[in-house]
Amino acid sequence: MGLPRFPGGLSLPGWKPAAAGIARLPLPPVLRVPLLQHAGLPCEPCVAVGERVARFQPLGRVPAGALGAAVHSPAGGRVRAIEPGPTALPGRPEALHVLVEVETGDTDEAWRLPPLDPLGTPAEAVLERLAEAGVAGLGGAGFPAADKLAAARRLLILNGAECEPVVASDAALVQHHAGDLVQAAHLLARCCGAGDWVLALEAGMEAAIAAARQALAAAGEEAARRLVVLPDRYPAGAERSLILAVAGLELPEGELPRQHGVLVQNVATAVAALRAVRDGEPLVSRLVTAGGPGLRGAGVWEVAIGTPAHWLAKAAGGWALEALVLRAGGPMMGTVLPDAEVAIGKTTIALTAWPAPPASPPRPCIRCGDCAGVCPARLLPQQLHARLQARDRSGALALGLMACVECAACDVVCPSAIPLSAGFRAAREAEREHRFRQRQAEAAKQRFEARTARLEREAEAQARADAEDRTKRLSSAAARALAKARARRGDAGKDGGGDGRGGAA
Structure with missing residues (x-):
């Protein structure tokens, strides 16, 4: 039986660094820890300038009721500043950073969390720990x-596919920590109620596949059931492509995996979750690949969150080119960084450096259709581009703009060098912003209508209460008047009777 497939895609050169193990990058003199490294709202700083902090101590907490993830210090030291700066998070160009002057390295761990039993701790307590x-x-x-x-699922897919050139962080993690990954799979499956789980790797990850098979066998798991080997084809690791290849499920446009009972979780995230529960470790470091033709060397390092990009580049041998493009991630979907001071964040799977492209304008589309052949979402990029050029928003949406996975495969094959994916990305961001503002407006309208209805109900209730009060007052006044009248009649009768008796005497 052949390997599972998905539509479209490309075969790209690997350019992976040699599997020489995982090196631990020494801490830089100053960590620039972003308070936004996640989907949702930025964390609010919970430390002050001049304050001493310890390893694992919280630097930022999520606002009450908001979506987000707490941020911790990777090392002991002193808070030098809290200031804004660019981030490596896709679509979020700037956030506050806590600058920590490193003093005590990794020795101070007073803030390590109490270990929990991965097998016996209730799911609710595990989620609280994460x-x-x-x-x-x-x-x-x-x-x-x-x-x-938090949402119940039927299938958990651990995504270890790294189909972009250079990137090899997840392959190194699986190769060296496969046992932890199997434990993490059971932990996460139990938390979300998934009755089944699988690990997805690419065919070219031979060392990782061998390690995964060995760890599965040691845990009494059948590799044929738990391990899915994908073709070395980009973008095998994209969520929708992965779900189609692994589960045979093609998600309709606008629908999420959770609506179909599927959860896709990155392998490094799974291991980080296990360590947070079993070892009490907040997330303060991650594996990062450094490489690309703009760097003299390449490899995989364990890097403290907040490490400036230039510190990792120095460990990789330094810059090999003067004019280059620095990316957080691979050459296809990586985020372009404005400079080498940008810090490594939780989502920074790689730091890659590439020659700056020549400054030549794109040529007109020749309608070759090559872009449609490689689109994993089965879109028509040429027609989408034409609609966007004509400012036809509704037409672009009808052609499936929001189903684009921004893989940039269309850019690679376009003979006219049109930056198709950049246009699609900008249009999708604009549409998401439009929909967000629509939701805000609708929520404001609902709040206004609810307030108006509440005020009307309160006014009606007050009117009824006032009417009842008036009725009570009138009834009370009438009762008092009647009582007085009766009292007067009684007094008059007594007076009249006394005079008669006195006259007779």
Whole structure:
């Protein structure tokens, strides 16, 4: 039986660093820890400038009732500043950062959380721990793990597919921590009620596949049931492509995996969740691949959150080019960084450096159709581009704009060098903003209508109360008047009777 497939996609060169193990990157003199490393609202700082902090101590907490993930200090030191700066999080260009002057390194762990039993701790307590430990998705948009696991699912897919060139962080994690990953799979499946789980890897990840098979066998699991090997084809790791390849489920446009009982979780996120529960470790570091032609070397490092990009680049041998493009991630979907001071965040799976592209304008579309052939979402990028150029928003939406996974496969094959994915990304962001404002307006309208209805109910209730009060007052006044009249008649009768008796005497 052949490998599971999905529509479209590309075969890309690997350019993966040699599997030489995982190096631990020394801490930089100053950590720039972003307070926004996740989907949702930024954390609010809970430390002050000049304050001493310890490793694992919270630096930022999620606003009450908001979606987000707590942020912790990767090392002991002193808070130098709390200031805004650019982030590596896709679509979120700037956020507040807590700058920590590193003093005590990793030795002070007074803020480590109490360990919990991964097998026996109730699911609700596990979710509370994941929120407390700041565990968020270590790939994609960084959705908070506790919120993602809260909904009941039937199938858990652990995503270890790294189909972009250079990126090898998840492959290294599976190769060296496969036993932890199997434990994490059982923990997460229990939390979300999934009756089944699978691990998805790519065919080219031979060392990781071998390690996964060995760990599954040691845990008494059947590799044929738990391990799915995907073709080395980009974008195998995209959520919708992965679900189609693994579960045979093609999600309709606008519907989410949770609506079909499926949860996709990155393998590094799963291991971070296990360590937060079993070892009491808040999320303060992650595996990061450094590489690309703009760097002299390549490899996979365990990097403290908040480490500036240039510190990791130095460990990789330094810059090999003067004019380059620095990305948080791979060359296809990675976020372009404005400079090398940007810090490694929870979602930074790689730091890659590439030659700056030549400044040449794109040529007119020749309608070759190559872009449609590689689109994993089965869209028509050429027609989408034409609609957007004509400012036809409704036409672009009708052609499935919001189903685009922003994989940029269409950019690679376009002979006219049109930046198709950039246009689609901007249009999708604008549409999401439009829908957000619509929801805000609708919510404001509902609040206004609810307030108006409440005020009308209160006014009617007050009117009824006033009427009842008036009736009571009138009844009381009438009763008092009647009583007085009766009293006067009684007094008059007594007076009249006394005079008669006196006259007779």
